[in-house]
Amino acid sequence: MPYELAKVFACLPQVERGVSKVLGGDPKGINFLYTNNKSVIIRNIDRPEIADIYTEHAHQVHVAQYAPSGYYIASGDASGKIRIWDTTQKEHLLKYEYQPFAGAVKDICWSGDSQKVAAVGRGKEIFGAVFHWDTGTSVGSITGHSKVINSIAFKPNRPFHVVTGSDDYTCVFFEALPVKFKCTINNHTKFVNCLRYSPDGSKFASAGADGQIFIYNGKDGNQICALGGSSAHNGGVYAVSWNADSTHLISASGDKTVKLWDVEANSAVTTFTMGSDVMDQQLGCLWQNNHLLSVSLSGYINYLDKANPSKPLRIIKGHSKSIQALTVHTSDGRCSIYSGSHDGHMNVWNATTGENDTFAGKGHTNQVSCIVASDSNEIVTCSMDDTVRFTCLCSNEYKPENAVKMDNQPKNVAVGPGGYVVVICIEQIVLLKDKKKVFTIENLDYEPECVAIHPGGVTVAVGGNDSKVHLYSIQGATLQKHSVLSPSHLGPVSVLSYSPDGGNLAVSSTNKVTTIFTVADDYKEAESYYGHHAKVLCLAWSPDNQHFATGGMDGLVFVWTLKDTHKIFKLQECHRLYHISGIAWLDEHTLVTTSHDASVKQWTITYN
Template identity: 65%
Template sequence: MTYDPKHVFASLPQMERGVAKVIGGDPKGNNFLYTNGKCVIIRNINNPAIADIYTEHAHTVTVAKYAPSGFYIASGDVSGKIRIWDTTQKEHLLKYEYTPISGRIKDIAWTEDSKRIAVVGDGREKFGAVFLWDSGSSVGEVAGHSKLINSVDIKQTRPYRLATGSDDTTGCFSEGVPFKFKFTLNQHTQFVNCVRFSPDGQRFVTAGADGQIFLYDGKVGEHVGSLGGEKAHKGGIYAVCWSPDSSQLISASGDKTVKLWDVSTGTAVTTFNLGSDTTDMQLGCLWQKDHLLSISLSGYINYLDKNNPDRPIRTIKGHSKSIQCLTVHRKDGRPYIYSGSHDGHINYWDAETGENDCFSGKGHSNQVSRMVTDEGGQLVTCSMDDTLRYTNISKGEYSASDVVKMDFQPKTVSVAAGGLSLAVCIGQVVLLKDKKKVFTMDGLDYEAEVGTLHPGGTTAAVGGADGKIRLYSIQGNTLKDEGKTIEATGAATDMAYSNDGAYLAVIGDKKVTTVFTVADDYKVKNVFYGHHAKPVTLAWSPDNEHFATGGMDMNVFVWTVCDPDKRVKIPDTHRLHHPSGLAWVDEHTLVTTSHDASVKQWTIEY
């Protein structure tokens, strides 16, 4: 039995209101990269479903940039650490590691020969450093600022020049090498968020929270003008990026627009309107060959269309917060993966192409804890906002009428034939039929953790913190307690009937998985050992002969019901976090997700 990684559907960038997001682009123009949590995500610009995730930082990564050679990436984190790693090998071998400043790194710039690196941010004793990439020895200083530095860039032609922009409302111009402070640029009245040299080195611009963009001579640093007269944007400007031929640039602003500028005339050629919601503020941008990209506060990545400025060519959606659960549903014969995250967002992905979108309308307002699909083609979700939602998959929008308010917070939801749903809440078990509560069990003498319905709709199994599984028979619209219990090992963390209803699998906090045979009066079929920390999620394969479990030990196991020794171990499925959800596309394709906000598919061979 073997496994192979098949697809990675990457997370979106992690965004913060009022904080610029730097997107890096590779010199050949094929990829772009950004950060989320402790991950650096590299995506193919033509097909963003092709992605690679670098996970070696111990702290939250804030910025990553390709070396002009394209062979290395430098990434910096909140602790002030810079890692320089290889892009050509799958393993991304670490070349060098330095701590140039003792605090959050905000921006990185390389010289065109890929030999020197400038790093700026919020250090305790200094706000920036310039050093040789292979020895870490200093090649000048980044001076002249009294507050944290937001942005740095180096002229890509000799003689080298370095420009910075800071929260102290000034920019600074330095000559090199070694880099020495020359003078201060005092044109802005608020924070300077971004500085960028044109690729030919003739000019550089500074953009600020005052909505202005100023233009300077690249060699001597003198102020030569501004873009857009009085103000370039109505809101603060967070990022600018030059066109490859140095004649134009794009700017991303909090006024929810991106503008394309003709630098020689100082006028905006095109204004891209990206929405009216707060989440449509534009905090980052990138010009890669013919692609113009911008990032919204929502984390969505927009491919801008010069011919239709009000509608992006495509918008890459997904999750930027931790994913808690997932399920798979076939629509028109194609498999789709549904995932729900910590912020209430639900996304769906074409399992084969990675094309994705989300439902329209207003959905959950808090963490989506569990999701399943029922026979009527509805996505049934329970959330920490104390509701159960039934969303029609083919309509693709949330319905305000199909929401059931619960008395207590639901932990899990399960569905069965005949329109039945079972919700296990804190201190309560609720049976629903056709989206309405029909029976409630209160005053339980045990703590209900997780519940599942037999696919035939005859039995509800509820796992407790006391290690017992209680079996209630479903009679009409009621749950009948006939005193039937089975013993599991430890408090149940997840449980599920196989798709044909023949088996019940239970995982518990004692690291043991037990499978019971339903027809044989729930006799133990087999017990499975392998996790060395609590397993938390479980999913049956469509073939009913295998099932997968994921645990706090970062491992996923695929088990064979008849033979506990026959198993596949997938270690470190998501490297930094334990798997939070599992589902099967078909009997050979397992989907995993985690708190890194990415979705992965694995090919399993038996």
């Protein structure tokens, strides 16, 4: 195989304010689950840098849960589809797919014998269903609610029972099997967000938007106590999770805390204070083995520390929204990956370990459109917030004085030696020198789309929507146009890049073709490369100048060999269901790709 997936730096959970985020635990204690857009993320709980991504849903996935046997996962999406798939094979083969009701699935649980699946959500008339996992045959009906059901829990041992919680402020207790309505529980005064049975089946807990957590007898549904008396939290409670011996549980709340409760003593043993910002609201939690996890509104996954409740052991950061821009920096003996997302979030990754952090300080407030690394140890970014920012690699901290405001929205940026930066804006080309605007070209007869500066620092290539490449020269504090390239096979230019040695210019277009121009030969058109089925979105040269890679809207990545159009490496479904938004080389054998799945992947390329 000429290529191999080496590493996956997974996305964070996709969260929504005021909505519970379900985390699924592996019964074997190895992995945990969550969802983001159309993906189910499987992460190793001890080493979260080890991740796997399931991307077979056609719609946004809201929940995924392991079967108690550990052999299967059931995941449910916004269309009401529930897919049951294998965990033991790398391909995650689909076993069955069902649609028990028409509407978003909000929660899923399995019976203790791994034979039945229960699902609830936003149906039109039916809000939930319980069925055999291998036949889809119904084993009773979920009734008694008048609004969307947010949560469901199965008593893990016999005699089986089922309990549900809804936006109608009630919980309903069912006998099983078959599932049969027994009684309605009216303790909560607002939405019921989460219900969970204890592992021994003796109790279950309900958590609501009213800040209350109630504990019930698992066999008959009678109330045992209300944790904390009149209120467990000062804000809505979105999730609860029991420990293995059913004596304690943790709760996640919008009051920006997670609490650890001694259920028998009805007391909060520990209160984990997660911060004061609105993004520190806690929407999900999981207690697995010795790990206590919570999910913030920011999407960050917190590993809580009982010995130090004010500071998590570790915080898993990353992206929760689609990644739009990518670059790498490999000098100083470090290999770092920089990625920017749709929400303006910038992240830096250690390419070896997967450890990552966000940029500090107040930065971009809208989509990061382009990222490049300069030879002065700075990351230069442009954003839809109409700014270009210069960020020092040694600190990864935004500084207000290092932001340059553009008159028009910037789309692309290129850096050259000597402090020169060229920014492509809507209907403008702007030259910066030492972080200051020194020259602007307006009233163009074409719309500029992308830019590259020759490594020599003199020539600037600008790709336009007129299917041409416009060449300018940097002369002091001005840009002077000197020639235009009109390739024979080119459409509107989408991306272009000079090879590291400056010998060639690669130009890709919306008509799926990449053309190479030989710089020393007065930009003579050399070869054209075909293979993509849709628009080419990103392009990067390998450090050895012998190969370049392209990523397209078709989700394909091609690695091309210079002067040999037939020597092609085709990477299919790198980010399944998504187009490739960024591509870069760490070295001539390691390729990095990003996509709208908010994940970063590394690929090992082996040349024959």
